[in-house]
Amino acid sequence: MSIQIIKDKCTGCSLCIKVCPFGALTIANKKAIINFDKCTLCGACVDSCKFDAIDLKRDSSKTANIEEYKGIWVFAEQKKGAIQSVVYELLGKARELSTKLGSEVSCVLLGHDVKDKAQELIWRGADNVYVVDTPELEHYLDEPYTKAIVNLIRKYRPEIFLCGATFIGRSLISRVAVKIHTGLTADCTGLDIDEKEKFLMQTRPAFGGNIMATILSKNHRPQMATVRHKVFKESAIDKTRKGKIIEEVIPKTLLTSRTKILDIVEEITSTVNIAEADIIVSGGRGLKGPENFAMLEELAKVLGGAVGSSRAAVDAGWMPYSHQVGQTGKTVCPKLYIACGISGQIQHLVGMQSSKMILAINQDPHAPIFTVANYGIVGDVFQVVPLLTKKFKAALNR
Amino acid sequence: MNIIVCIKQVPDTTQVRIDPVTNTLIREGVQSIINPFDMYAIEEGVRLKEKYGGKTTVITMGPPQAEAALREAISMGCDEGCLISDRAFAGSDTLASGYTLAMAIRKIKDYDIILCGKQASDGDTAQVGPGIATQLDIPQVTYVKKIEDVKDNQATVERMTEEGFEIVKTSLPCLFTVVKEINEPRIPSLKGRMKAKKAEIISWKAIDLDLEEDKLGLKGSPTWVSKIFTPPPRPKGQIMEGDPEETTTQLVEALKNRLI
Numbered sequence: 001m002s003i004q005i006i007k008d009k010c011t012g013c014s015l016c017i018k019v020c021p022f023g024a025l026t027i028a029n030k031k032a033i034i035n036f037d038k039c040t041l042c043g044a045c046v047d048s049c050k051f052d053a054i055d056l057k058r059d060s061s062k063t064a065n066i067e068e069y070k071g072i073w074v075f076a077e078q079k080k081g082a083i084q085s086v087v088y089e090l091l092g093k094a095r096e097l098s099t100k101l102g103s104e105v106s107c108v109l110l111g112h113d114v115k116d117k118a119q120e121l122i123w124r125g126a127d128n129v130y131v132v133d134t135p136e137l138e139h140y141l142d143e144p145y146t147k148a149i150v151n152l153i154r155k156y157r158p159e160i161f162l163c164g165a166t167f168i169g170r171s172l173i174s175r176v177a178v179k180i181h182t183g184l185t186a187d188c189t190g191l192d193i194d195e196k197e198k199f200l201m202q203t204r205p206a207f208g209g210n211i212m213a214t215i216l217s218k219n220h221r222p223q224m225a226t227v228r229h230k231v232f233k234e235s236a237i238d239k240t241r242k243g244k245i246i247e248e249v250i251p252k253t254l255l256t257s258r259t260k261i262l263d264i265v266e267e268i269t270s271t272v273n274i275a276e277a278d279i280i281v282s283g284g285r286g287l288k289g290p291e292n293f294a295m296l297e298e299l300a301k302v303l304g305g306a307v308g309s310s311r312a313a314v315d316a317g318w319m320p321y322s323h324q325v326g327q328t329g330k331t332v333c334p335k336l337y338i339a340c341g342i343s344g345q346i347q348h349l350v351g352m353q354s355s356k357m358i359l360a361i362n363q364d365p366h367a368p369i370f371t372v373a374n375y376g377i378v379g380d381v382f383q384v385v386p387l388l389t390k391k392f393k394a395a396l397n398r
Numbered sequence: 399m400n401i402i403v404c405i406k407q408v409p410d411t412t413q414v415r416i417d418p419v420t421n422t423l424i425r426e427g428v429q430s431i432i433n434p435f436d437m438y439a440i441e442e443g444v445r446l447k448e449k450y451g452g453k454t455t456v457i458t459m460g461p462p463q464a465e466a467a468l469r470e471a472i473s474m475g476c477d478e479g480c481l482i483s484d485r486a487f488a489g490s491d492t493l494a495s496g497y498t499l500a501m502a503i504r505k506i507k508d509y510d511i512i513l514c515g516k517q518a519s520d521g522d523t524a525q526v527g528p529g530i531a532t533q534l535d536i537p538q539v540t541y542v543k544k545i546e547d548v549k550d551n552q553a554t555v556e557r558m559t560e561e562g563f564e565i566v567k568t569s570l571p572c573l574f575t576v577v578k579e580i581n582e583p584r585i586p587s588l589k590g591r592m593k594a595k596k597a598e599i600i601s602w603k604a605i606d607l608d609l610e611e612d613k614l615g616l617k618g619s620p621t622w623v624s625k626i627f628t629p630p631p632r633p634k635g636q637i638m639e640g641d642p643e644e645t646t647t648q649l650v651e652a653l654k655n656r657l658i
Contacts, residue, residue: 170524
């Protein structure tokens with residue numbers, strides 16, 4: 001690893017000085033100068049230079065000073081100021097991992113007027129919360145969010161970085177991992193620490209859940225992983241927990257964006273979104289028409305769940321695409337998945353077979369959905385579903 | 399307008415089966431297909447060209463037989479196919495793949511819009527699209543369900559979210575990853591098939607791209623697979639038949655304690 005200023009190209013614009021997290025750059029005679037005692041070769045200046053005047057030779061086969069990376073970080077995704085539940089699920093797992101590593105757990109919280117949420121993250125298991133609170137970060141945008149996180153990772157060097165596999169998380173963290181030049185494992189269903197070498201063991205399904213793979217990033221830090229909703233258990237609230245809230249300021253030049261949100265439209269027809277639901281009641285071709293989804297909504301309401309749909313029902317125009325479960329829709333893993341009139345094509349099964357419990361209702365006893373079901377009722381959905389609604393209502397006192 | 403569509407040839411995961419005796423993947427007889435999400439990217443690339451004029455180039459990184467995927471895309475209306483294939487790329491993870499594809503796109507040089515499927519059906523990572531955009535230092539919009547308008551070097555698109563969608567305006571060039579809702583891919587015409595059969599495919603090896611060797615293939619991949627195993631099979635379920643009054647009572651009895 002080596003770094004140098006190419007004097008012919010440097011204009012002395014001082015952009016690099018603003019972004020250096022370590023104060024390792026100064027300007028003298030209109031040229032940038034590097035203080036090698038302070039420089040950590042993090043590369044923030046290289047990205048900021050508009051004139052390609054900083055030459056960083058990186059050994060990309062290994063993260064430099066790898067032993068200095070310590071601690072577990074969790075991205076505290078918020079929308080309209082509300083911390084997403086997947087963050088608490090990640091905090092639960094992070095605490096478990098931190099015991100094995102003997103390290104701290106920190107959250108990074110980006111947004112506008114979100115400072116007051118930091119305390120809740122501490123109650124849920126964070127030792128430190130790094131907060132960047134500024135109008136530019138009010139809504140999620142790929143570029144400023146990426147740059148803010150990259151800046152903080154370079155400054156604090158976490159060993160592990162966890163993020164929810166949400167629409168925001170997946171877009172954001174893919175960019176961050178490339179900028180940092182480190183490994184990223186998507187949709188982990190298991191995270192553990194290797195006893196001997198202390199690597200993060202990241203286990204995930206592949207080939208539509210037909211096989212599982214355990215993945216390591218041995219030579220790069222932070223070891224980054226995303227996890228879907230409902231895979232891990234939420235950490236409990238402990239109001240006696242203490243922690244530090246650290247307010248960070250990111251240079252404005254890093255917070256610009258080439259994309260702009262013109263409008264946000266919320267169109268989920270039922271109140272709960274399927275990715276986050278504990279219980280999903282899904283319907284397929286067997287429901288025969290859009291009007292019959294009302295019957296599923298009633299059952300979902302009694303159980304406190306959301307309504308999902310097979311591809312067939314979406315393609316027929318009975319349900320919006322945002323409710324589709326399966327290979328070309330969403331992958332879900334609720335506590336209980338109730339498949340009503342869904343035959344169970346493999347494309348549907350790959351999207352729901354990791355659910356903790358599956359109940360299938362279908363007229364055809366040979367329907368493939370029964371092969372993954374914990375409980376199955378062979379019968380007419382139009383009889384069975386209303387009966388279930390009635391009986392659950394009575395049994396659960398709702 | 400110049401459009402680049404990035405596609406991947408994948409094994410048809412819906413055909414992947416587990417050998418019940420050895421508990422391993424049965425790969426024999428599994429067909430290769432274009433990643434289902436990439437079909438929407440190809441269709442959108444062709445539609446944009448038809449609406450605004452220009453050229454649509456389809457590229458893929460993979461073994462030599464991935465050429466078949468490019469020909470299929472050309473039969474749907476893409477103008478040109480570009481195959482990036484070399485032993486040196488073997489073992490690439492998402493970081494190395496994004497880097498290699500970005501370097502190939504740099505070589506193509508003129509582009510306004512890059513389209514990718516939201517994720518590949520074999521790995522499901524959704525990381526390579528954003529990876530390419532980051533390597534090229536261009537903006538991205540993921541989960542695009544509609545491209546509303548393209549003009550004056552800007553595009554307005556709808557991006558899917560958990561709750562609905564956002565309307566996003568971006569400067570071009572930009573990379574979009576697309577979801578199923580964006581369009582319905584066409585069936586290739588006979589004329590398209592003929593054109594695809596005769597089309598000359600551009601073929602690039604590592605040496606043709608301005609690559610740093612230690613960013614390629616296995617060496618350029620931070621993530622390593624340390625173990626592969628089959629998940630434990632689901633325990634056999636309890637299937638109830640008969641009078642719905644009885645089966646539903648049994649079921650509610652079995653489940654109610656777990657739902658409180």
